Amino acid sequence: MANMRATPADDDQPDRWEAQLRKGALEMAALASLWKGRLYGLEIIRFLERHSRLVLAEGTIYPILNRLKTEGMLTSEWVEAEAGHPRKYYSLTDAGRKRLRLMAEAWVSFSQGLSQLLEPVMDTKEISQ
Amino acid sequence: MANMRATPADDDQPDRWEAQLRKGALEMAALASLWKGRLYGLEIIRFLERHSRLVLAEGTIYPILNRLKTEGMLTSEWVEAEAGHPRKYYSLTDAGRKRLRLMAEAWVSFSQGLSQLLEPVMDTKEISQ
């Protein structure tokens, strides 16, 4: 019983498009979370939640990590925890760091382009309200 | 392994993830392009190409416009051109303006979150290379 969106009329739920907004940036975010050192799956989710506004489901992060690993952007190693299930720690490879730098560059450029586009909108907001 | 991409080695095609990066921002961009006045379909594409870094296909923009129109975010009117095919001009409704302001806000917040995440990466870039 997940979605069940009734009210088609004045449906201004920000969630809908905000979710779309994030698409595609997740891969970059996952790489970025590993910049300072290795983390394991669930830890990455928590890291992103704290250091940005991204909230990923487990069903989201593991496919991303596998994808990135397949592409050689990161490596993984099993590490036994003091208690509970062993953890799979992910680390950036050199290729991963390189890629992340490129992505970061593109992100800045892309984000500046959009900001420029939104400038008139933001201006109006400050004035009119 | 459904990919069939040749050169698996140092394959750093920016296109692949850059395309993903943009996902979800297109709706906002389409609304933003109409902020200063009405435009028709192909004109929106050209506008975004010039005022940001977004390049949309026709098969992308028309579904978006129809979606936004269905949601009451914009209206359309046929206008005969001096020559050639008549044009369908799109204009923002009040709801569209309101939505765009909200989206712009969310965008800024989202983009700041990601920028924060990327700060260490960008720092390294300046220093090491």
Add this chain to the structure above:
DNA sequence: GCACTATACATTGTTATGCGAGGTATATGG
């Protein structure tokens, strides 16, 4: 040693959507 709980990794199916490819309508020029 058996339930119960917590932690962690993994997969499957649904849904949304960008976009390439192809199609239609209107007008102009040779």
Add this chain to the structure above:
DNA sequence: CCATATACCTCGCATAACAATGTATAGTGC
């Protein structure tokens, strides 16, 4: 009329996020 240019529209495929669900490991209470 046929080629070309402009403009709008639609179908289908591939991709990707994510909810739901399942499995493995280990600690706790009894």
